[in-house]
Every structure is written in C-alpha cells, then in structure tokens.
Amino acid sequence: MISVAFQNSISTPLDSLSSKFSEQNFGFQVGYDFAIIRRRLRLISDFAKPATEFKNGWGIHASFQKNKEFLLQFSYHRPLIKLYIPLFRIHLLNEFGLGLHYNPRFAEKAMKPMTPAIIVDVMRIRWCNSPVYLYAKGVYSIRNNILGSQMLGVSVMMGLKVYFYKYN
Amino acid sequence: MKRLISISTIFLFSASAAGQELKFGFNVGTHLVYRTKFDQPIFIPENSYYIYQEKSAGAGVINKTSVFNSLSVGGLVTASYKRFTLNIEPQYFFQRTIYKFKEPTETERVIGKKALRIPIYGTYKFWKKENSTYLIAGLIFHSEANYDLQNPGGEVYFVGKPYAQSTINFGDNHFYNVLYDDKPYWSSMLGIGKVTRRGLNYSLRFHRRLNTEKRGIEGRIWNLELNIGYLFLSTRDFTKKHYLYFD
Numbered sequence: 001m002i003s004v005a006f007q008n009s010i011s012t013p014l015d016s017l018s019s020k021f022s023e024q025n026f027g028f029q030v031g032y033d034f035a036i037i038r039r040r041l042r043l044i045s046d047f048a049k050p051a052t053e054f055k056n057g058w059g060i061h062a063s064f065q066k067n068k069e070f071l072l073q074f075s076y077h078r079p080l081i082k083l084y085i086p087l088f089r090i091h092l093l094n095e096f097g098l099g100l101h102y103n104p105r106f107a108e109k110a111m112k113p114m115t116p117a118i119i120v121d122v123m124r125i126r127w128c129n130s131p132v133y134l135y136a137k138g139v140y141s142i143r144n145n146i147l148g149s150q151m152l153g154v155s156v157m158m159g160l161k162v163y164f165y166k167y168n
Numbered sequence: 169m170k171r172l173i174s175i176s177t178i179f180l181f182s183a184s185a186a187g188q189e190l191k192f193g194f195n196v197g198t199h200l201v202y203r204t205k206f207d208q209p210i211f212i213p214e215n216s217y218y219i220y221q222e223k224s225a226g227a228g229v230i231n232k233t234s235v236f237n238s239l240s241v242g243g244l245v246t247a248s249y250k251r252f253t254l255n256i257e258p259q260y261f262f263q264r265t266i267y268k269f270k271e272p273t274e275t276e277r278v279i280g281k282k283a284l285r286i287p288i289y290g291t292y293k294f295w296k297k298e299n300s301t302y303l304i305a306g307l308i309f310h311s312e313a314n315y316d317l318q319n320p321g322g323e324v325y326f327v328g329k330p331y332a333q334s335t336i337n338f339g340d341n342h343f344y345n346v347l348y349d350d351k352p353y354w355s356s357m358l359g360i361g362k363v364t365r366r367g368l369n370y371s372l373r374f375h376r377r378l379n380t381e382k383r384g385i386e387g388r389i390w391n392l393e394l395n396i397g398y399l400f401l402s403t404r405d406f407t408k409k410h411y412l413y414f415d
Binding site: 012013014015016017108109146147148149150151152154 | 264278280281282315317320322323324325326327328
C-alpha cells in the first residue's frame, strides 16, 4: 500500500503552555506499507459475502515538513483498538515505529536537532470504508530524560492520509 | 558450599539432565500498584532547608499509592524440568513517581530510577498440562541509578523555560537513605502466573526489598507488578525431531 498524507507538525518548544497551538509546520508524508491481508467469508443470512480485512503490516514512511523538519520511520502497523460508530471507524494505537527525526526547533534549547525517536500513531478516524484517514501521531525522542530538568523533544503530527492499493 | 555448587553443576550438565529444555524470549512489565510509606511526622533532609511535615496526624510524611509508574523491558531464559522451571530475566527498568507535599508549602518531587534488574526465580506448575497456572518464588537483583529532584513542571519540559525562573528549587536527593541508596540490593518476589494458548506468560508478582533495616532505609515500599513474557526459541528447535505417523 502506498500512502500520501498532508500533515501538520507541532513540536517543542511551545510558545507557552496556555496556547493551544505553537508554530505550525506544514508538510507531507509519503510511505509504503507491506500489508498482510486476511480474507474470510462472512455469513450473512443465506449467502456468504467475502470480506477483506487488513491484518497487519510493515512500513517505511518519510515526512518532509517546512522549516527543514524531516522524519524517517520504520513501523509495525496493527490497529489494537477498533471502535465502530455509524459512518465512522475510529482506530486507536495503530502504528508503532522507530525513526530518525531532524527538527531545527530542538536546537533552540540546546538539544541536538537530529534524534532517534519512538513514533506511535495514536488515533485514526476513517470515513466508512474509504481509504482516507484523519490521523494523529506522537514522536518522542529517545534522548529525552524525564528524570531530569531539561526540555523534552516531543512532536505531534496530525494530518489527512490517503492509501492507494488494489485488490487482486 | 563450593563442592555443593560444583557437584550440582556437574549433575545439571550430565546425561540425566537431558530432559531439560532451555527457552529464550523477552518480557515487558509495569507496576500495577506501587506503595510507599514513610511513617514519620516530620522529616528534615540533611541537604536542604525544606522541612517535610505530614498532612494529618498519623498519616506520615509519605503515604502514597502509585499505579503504572514503571516500565521494564528485557530478555528471558527459562530452564524447565518436569513441573519446575528456573528463570532468569535481565531487564532494563525505568520508574518515575511524583510525590506531592502540602506542608509547610506546596511542592512536588520527582523520584525515579533507571536500573538493571535481574529477577532469578523458580516456578512450579499446578497441573501437568503445558498451559497450567504456576506459582513464582525468587529474588531480584537491583543495580540502579536514582533521581530525586523537584518537579520542573510543564514549562521546563515543553516550553523550555529555565528552571530557576519558574519556582524556588529546594535541591536534589532529599530522600537519599530514606527511600533509596546507590548500593545494589536484593528484593524478594512471590507471584502467580498463567500461560495462554498463544504462549504469552502473564504473571502477577509481589516485590519487597530485603535488608532495608540493615541499610537504614526507613521507607516501607512494596509493589505489585504485571509482567508479560513471550518465549520464542527453544533448544528443542535445534535437536533431532522424532515424528509419529498414524495411518
């Protein structure tokens, strides 16, 4: 599955704790997921309807943001929690990845701009069965020390992602 | 004692021990409950002018129950013989707890640790079947670096403001030799576990530090940990396999 996304990145240092949005940093993401598809027959009344379901996948994604921010991530993709409400499908805790994050904003507070990071795709909202997702993921630098008193390198990336795939 | 160890080692590697199986895997865990009690009405740290006082009479300076305040990730080696297994789990352990104090002035402290833990324990299966519930008993070796600082707060962590501007800093390491020290130590462990059909080892373990009085540590700490292990490699995978065929 090839994916393309338009996304916005908000990262530390924030302007202040009270302001909801810090500096906006728009960009795009491209990626490829090797997906493992499960096919099964759903028995609905008298006939069997074939259903194709996404089971899990391994992916590589690259994000290019304004302000020279860059994220390369390798991730395992498996939605852990699925919530179904009418017209929407909400998936929680979807992708778990490791990557390299380059963010010049970290350098403002004496952090190295290039850091290895843990990436977790926290939430996705899907409109019915369409391959279009609204998503939010967190990027947490492995160099962070929450037992210290230095700034943490954290980013939140939100956007709209479209998957391109075909059934054989 | 040396003779006993050498004889038992020879027995372990002898042909009579051929029924043994070594398995390798990994495990993750977290504290479900972490209980800390420091039963003194007043505590004056040696390296600060802040005087800790209990909130109400008899409550103690620290009387706190934390949940999910730690993470451990590590490997797992299991040697099994009949219903018994011997397990060694070298782990990286991380813990962070926030303690709030209201008297005489409000302050928050972050106390945590980064540690190498090596639980060494035996298990006994209640029934013969492979997925049986089992009992756990053993010891844990801790070698840790402790952190004890005033909580810097969100402005330092997310806005990057200097620490000194946000509040008065009362200093570090107030609870050294009260809740922790830097020397390696052992804990006792008791628990119960279950293997699921997919091969996941779920276990609940009760930990309590040993030799606290000998070391002069007055805080009483115990915790209940949830651990999930997964064994994915066995020595039987490399041995000659015998298949039985039925017509």
